[in-house]
Amino acid sequence: MTTRTLLLMRHAEAAPSLGSDADRDLTEAGLADARLVGAWLSESIGHLDVVLCSAALRTRRTWSALQDAGVTAGRVEITPALYEASTSDLRDELAGVDDDARSVLLLGHAPGVPSLASWLVGRRGDPAALAQLDRGFPTATLARLTLTTPWNELGSGSAQLSGMRSPERF
Numbered sequence: 001m002t003t004r005t006l007l008l009m010r011h012a013e014a015a016p017s018l019g020s021d022a023d024r025d026l027t028e029a030g031l032a033d034a035r036l037v038g039a040w041l042s043e044s045i046g047h048l049d050v051v052l053c054s055a056a057l058r059t060r061r062t063w064s065a066l067q068d069a070g071v072t073a074g075r076v077e078i079t080p081a082l083y084e085a086s087t088s089d090l091r092d093e094l095a096g097v098d099d100d101a102r103s104v105l106l107l108g109h110a111p112g113v114p115s116l117a118s119w120l121v122g123r124r125g126d127p128a129a130l131a132q133l134d135r136g137f138p139t140a141t142l143a144r145l146t147l148t149t150p151w152n153e154l155g156s157g158s159a160q161l162s163g164m165r166s167p168e169r170f
């Protein structure tokens with residue numbers, strides 16, 4: 001049985017919209033938060049097999065800040081379908097990940113990312129992390145899920161929430 005790590009992250013804090021919502025950049029505080037998360041990721045995970053990143057500017061800039069902090073990936077897919085994606089849409093994107101990938105970061109938006117996290121874990125996982133998930137999923141928050149099912153068989157309750165990190169918890 002192969003253990004996989006799925007990291008679900010909401011983009012860092014974005015500046016107010018001056019035009020298209022998809023073109024919102026990060027604030028300075030958002031960049032700093034993303035670098036904090038990136039430093040933790042670099043130390044605890046290091047190299048990721050796959051990154052699925054929304055095509056919105058704020059998610060791409062969050063990924064860049066994670067890289068600045070030392071996070072690396074074998075493959076990065078900038079995916080327009082992750083912008084305004086539903087739980088079902090996100091699950092479908094994950095279903096396309098190669099079965100040999102052991103660590104995947106999905107970098108997207110609310111409400112899709114928090115909803116996907118809740119759906120995948122149900123009530124399974126670390127009690128403190130589940131309580132944090134219940135309280136919300138602020139910007140630059142990262143949920144770490146552990147699963148043994150193949151990516152194309154993800155379903156409700158198929159993962160365990162092993163931890164949650166947000167910038168104020170570093």
